[in-house]
Amino acid sequence: MLRYRVRSDSTGEIYEITAQATQAGIRFACTCAGAASGLHCKHRLRLAAGNTKGLVDGDDVAALQDLIRGSVIAAVIDEIDRLDAEAARMKAATADAKRRLARAMMG
Numbered sequence: 001m002l003r004y005r006v007r008s009d010s011t012g013e014i015y016e017i018t019a020q021a022t023q024a025g026i027r028f029a030c031t032c033a034g035a036a037s038g039l040h041c042k043h044r045l046r047l048a049a050g051n052t053k054g055l056v057d058g059d060d061v062a063a064l065q066d067l068i069r070g071s072v073i074a075a076v077i078d079e080i081d082r083l084d085a086e087a088a089r090m091k092a093a094t095a096d097a098k099r100r101l102a103r104a105m106m107g
């Protein structure tokens with residue numbers, strides 16, 4: 001089992017993150033309130049991406065990335081990244097269209 005400890009950006013509280021292969025996939029857990037509520041959390045997303053911001057100590061982060069590579073977790077994180085990028089492009093395109101509409105309405 002891989003283990004990490006990270007510090008909360010906002011409260012300074014320490015959370016423990018563990019990752020372990022299971023028969024069904026990978027159990028990738030965090031002790032923060034968000035994870036306890038059944039949500040994904042930025043602590044795990046950061047580590048999965050190799051981002052060590054807030055990392056206090058723990059195993060090699062590259063080992064975590066090796067564990068999740070090719071998994072459903074990695075595939076869905078990639079999907080979210082693609083959707084976030086698409087949403088940003090659409091937001092920019094909408095803002096541009098609104099500017100053009102305002103200009104067009106000036107005659």
Ligand SMILES: [Zn+2]
Nearest residue numbers: 030032041043
């Ligand atoms: Zn967390």
